[in-house]
Amino acid sequence: MDDVRWLIARELPRLRRYALGLVADAAAADDLVQDCLERALRKQHLWRRHGSIRGWLYRILFRVFLNQGAQRRRARVHVSFDTVEDTMATHSSLDARVACIEIEAAMQRLPPDQRAAIVLTAVEGLSYDEAAEVMGVPIGTLRSRLFRAREQLRCVWVDRTETTVRRVK
Secondary structure (H helix, E strand, C coil): CCHHHHHHHHCHHHHHHHHHHHHCCHHHHHHHHHHHHHHHHHCHHHCCCCCCHHHHHHHHHHHHHHHCHHHHHHCCCCCCHHHCCCCCCCHHHHHHHHHHHHHHHHHHHCCHHHHHHHHHHHHCCCCHHHHHHHHCCCHHHHHHHHHHHHHHHHHHHHHHHHHHHHHHC
């Protein structure tokens, strides 16, 4: 295996996590990563070896994600309540699980560019400069997308806590 393939293979867990953050479906995330890898291997000669291969791969994955957006919008996602574990015994763990499900649903309602900005910075830990480069936008645009995304997520969280307080009263 040559150096580039080895470097790409090292990034697989991060690519999958990023893809999962973008599409929130394991099968779709795997397909997205596979398409990204196919494109990266086919175009590995375009990678400038002085930069981060992770950023290059994230950029490819994001572009594939955007290109496949129309297909995803046409596909319907069905969530089965049978998949929720029955072993959640304590009230607090159930509350935490519900909160995670609501936040994940709120993330999926964000526009793709805002969702990508949140995942790149909050989940993947990229700096604003790196995330802006991956998304191919100026840093000010990235910051604006992050602000709008965080505000929408904050509204979901505030609505959730207000509903919980009203139920308790």
